Amino acid sequence: xxxxxxxxxxxxxxxxxxxxxxxxxxxxxxxxxxxxxxxxxxxxxxxxxxxxxxxxxxxxxxxxxxxxxxxxxxxxxxxxxxxxxxxxxxxxxxxxxxxxxxxxxxxxxxxxxxxxxxxxxxxxxxxxxxxxxxxxxxxxxxxxxxxxxxxxxxxxxxxxxxxxxxxxxxxxxxxxxxxxxxxxxxxxxxxxxxxxxxxxxxxxxxxxxxxxxxxxxxxxxxxxxxxxxxxxxxxxxxxxxxxxxxxxxxxxxxxxxxxxxxxxxxxxxxxxxxxxxxxxxxxxxxxxxxxxxxxxxxxxxxxxxxxxxxxxxxxxxxxxx
Amino acid sequence: xxxxxxxxxxxxxxxxxxxxxxxxxxxxxxxxxxxxxxxxxxxxxxxxxxxxxxxxxxxxxxxxxxxxxxxxxxxxxxxxxxxxxxxxxxxxxxxxxxxxxxxxxxxxxxxxxxxxxxxxxxxxxxxxxxxxxxxxxxxxxxxxxxxxxxxxxxxxxxxxxxxxxxxxxxxxxxxxxxxxxxxxxxxxxxxxxxxxxxxxxxxxxxxxxxxxxxxxxxxxxxxxxxxxxxxxxxxxxxxxxxxxxxxxxxxxxxxxxxxxxxxxxxxxxxxxxxxxxxxxxxxxxxxxxxxxxxxxxxxxxxxxxxxxxxxxxx
Numbered sequence: 001x002x003x004x005x006x007x008x009x010x011x012x013x014x015x016x017x018x019x020x021x022x023x024x025x026x027x028x029x030x031x032x033x034x035x036x037x038x039x040x041x042x043x044x045x046x047x048x049x050x051x052x053x054x055x056x057x058x059x060x061x062x063x064x065x066x067x068x069x070x071x072x073x074x075x076x077x078x079x080x081x082x083x084x085x086x087x088x089x090x091x092x093x094x095x096x097x098x099x100x101x102x103x104x105x106x107x108x109x110x111x112x113x114x115x116x117x118x119x120x121x122x123x124x125x126x127x128x129x130x131x132x133x134x135x136x137x138x139x140x141x142x143x144x145x146x147x148x149x150x151x152x153x154x155x156x157x158x159x160x161x162x163x164x165x166x167x168x169x170x171x172x173x174x175x176x177x178x179x180x181x182x183x184x185x186x187x188x189x190x191x192x193x194x195x196x197x198x199x200x201x202x203x204x205x206x207x208x209x210x211x212x213x214x215x216x217x218x219x220x221x222x223x224x225x226x227x228x229x230x231x232x233x234x235x236x237x238x239x240x241x242x243x244x245x246x247x248x249x250x251x252x253x254x255x256x257x258x259x260x261x262x263x264x265x266x267x268x269x270x271x272x273x274x275x276x277x278x279x280x281x282x283x284x285x286x287x288x289x290x291x292x293x294x295x296x297x298x299x300x301x302x303x304x305x306x307x308x309x310x311x312x313x314x315x316x317x318x319x320x321x
Numbered sequence: 322x323x324x325x326x327x328x329x330x331x332x333x334x335x336x337x338x339x340x341x342x343x344x345x346x347x348x349x350x351x352x353x354x355x356x357x358x359x360x361x362x363x364x365x366x367x368x369x370x371x372x373x374x375x376x377x378x379x380x381x382x383x384x385x386x387x388x389x390x391x392x393x394x395x396x397x398x399x400x401x402x403x404x405x406x407x408x409x410x411x412x413x414x415x416x417x418x419x420x421x422x423x424x425x426x427x428x429x430x431x432x433x434x435x436x437x438x439x440x441x442x443x444x445x446x447x448x449x450x451x452x453x454x455x456x457x458x459x460x461x462x463x464x465x466x467x468x469x470x471x472x473x474x475x476x477x478x479x480x481x482x483x484x485x486x487x488x489x490x491x492x493x494x495x496x497x498x499x500x501x502x503x504x505x506x507x508x509x510x511x512x513x514x515x516x517x518x519x520x521x522x523x524x525x526x527x528x529x530x531x532x533x534x535x536x537x538x539x540x541x542x543x544x545x546x547x548x549x550x551x552x553x554x555x556x557x558x559x560x561x562x563x564x565x566x567x568x569x570x571x572x573x574x575x576x577x578x579x580x581x582x583x584x585x586x587x588x589x590x591x592x593x594x595x596x597x598x599x600x601x602x603x604x605x606x607x608x609x610x611x612x613x614x615x616x617x618x619x620x621x622x623x624x625x626x627x628x629x630x631x632x633x634x635x
Contacts, residue, residue: 272325282503283512305503312500315329315539317571320578321341 022047333488356430396597418447442477521551546582
């Protein structure tokens with residue numbers, strides 16, 4: 001059973017406390033900075049040196065619970081709490097054997113019974129209740145369902161592989177996009193630089209007006225950058241095409257609103273409009289608008305001029321009493 | 322054409338303060354008659370109070386005519402302009418104060434309220450209305466030489482506001498004149514001539530606010546009349562602007578109004594100090610003792626209460 005490699009695969013660092021003490025030789029991290037605590041299959045800790053000393057000559061009893069252990073079955077601690085460590089390992093081991101899925105059962109009740117059984121076994125192992133009996137049960141189950149277990153394992157492996165492939169694909173796609181963007185930026189930079197160089201060349205070689213040359217070149221440059229922007233816009237447009245259905249719906253709502261128009265306009269003035277014709281610009285000696293505070297709230301010279309013109313035209317043709 | 326009414330028709334100026342020349346003079350004559358009757362009555366009451374009947378005969382010989390009243394009022398309107406210049410108020414405050422005083426004397430007579438005090442109250446009220454507020458202490462400080470106190474200004478304030486029927490928004494020809502100055506730029510080529518015309522028109526508007534034109538015509542009409550009057554001097558072609566901007570039928574009704582405005586502005590004559598002094602001396606004799614704090618009638622009706630103004634108390 002390969003529990004340890006799977007933990008290593010996920011790059012989970014082994015747990016190391018600052019005040020670790022080996023329960024066998026009583027040496028601690030203060031005396032031996034590189035001390036490494038290992039866990040036995042019976043969930044007792046001891047340091048690497050002790051393991052070397054006790055188990056290098058072959059299987060030996062655990063110094064705490066006298067269970068016979070081998071050196072190869074020791075592993076590094078991952079969780080600080082050994083009960084958690086124990087639960088995780090047992091659950092992992094059980095999951096390898098009891099890997100049936102819901103689709104392997106005819107009814108939901110049968111599946112739930114199965115899950116109940118698995119949970120019972122796990123509980124027994126965790127709390128050392130009828131360990132012998134439970135182990136026998138597991139062995140029996142393993143023998144009876146060997147084919148199905150292997151089938152489900154391979155199924156799971158396939159799924160994992162697929163998941164891995166998908167994430168890998170996404171990663172490469174992201175990388176490509178980034179590369180694309182960087183290339184675009186570089187292209188633009190290069191083009192700008194070329195345009196600049198060509199302007200300088202033109203200025204040096206031709207005898208036309210300098211201002212004119214700069215202007216025409218600038219226009220060219222602008223056009224090319226516009227082309228780039230168009231291209232990027234087009235790619236964005238593809239995305240928006242996917243959302244076509246949504247847009248159609250909102251269009252319908254808008255057309256409904258248009259029908260309402262003409263009946264009520266809350267911003268409509270209750271007074272008859274004053275007809276004025278505004279010029280683009282006026283010679284306006286009013287000094288008030290030089291102060292920025294006056295224009296900060298949205299007032300503008302144009303609004304004020306409109307107000308003045310309306311003042312001139314309002315009541316101009318009112319007959320006297 | 323929409324059936325909506327125009328905005329200016331909703332203004333209190335349009336609804337409450339429009340008169341014809343004849344209705345205006347009739348109103349003033351009626352006010353004068355009622356005022357004289359009130360003076361007689363209270364003089365009689367006073368003579369019975371202190372047994373001095375010589376004053377009644379003296380007042381009878383010096384009663385002010387409507388023209389006298391108007392002359393005195395107009396003199397103090399000019400004083401408003403002078404005061405406003407001292408305080409550096411803008412022309413809108415000036416014009417508003419003048420209009421307030423003119424409106425006030427459509428419902429009151431100088432027998433009851435001598436224009437000297439009303440003038441200050443109108444000016445002080447106008448500063449508040451036209452957003453150029455000054456504190457009352459700052460307002461009376463330059464007047465210390467003439468012994469005007471805070472209460473002299475503030476006592477009349479409510480009477481004035483009440484007589485104005487609380488119509489405090491006044492529309493002047495200055496804004497329309499500026500609007501015409503802008504609009505005429507579309508048709509008048511020479512901008513310096515136009516600018517000169519506008520500046521001159523402003524001076525004519527300053528005169529127009531003293532006249533009764535404000536009771537007859539709309540601000541825009543007065544402004545255009547003043548511009549036309551100014552254009553005569555600067556040789557600015559206003560008629561060309563008018564004919565190209567407005568249609569002929571509308572102009573037909575507008576021209577008599579503009580002519581009248583020009584006529585009135587041209588006719589305007591300031592009242593000289595001498596004339597005012599003559600009327601003022603008469604007024605001292607025929608003032609309504611009921612409203613005169615120094616008369617014995619007033620004192621008998623209003624037992625003296627020491628006055629404490631807000632600014633004096635703190």
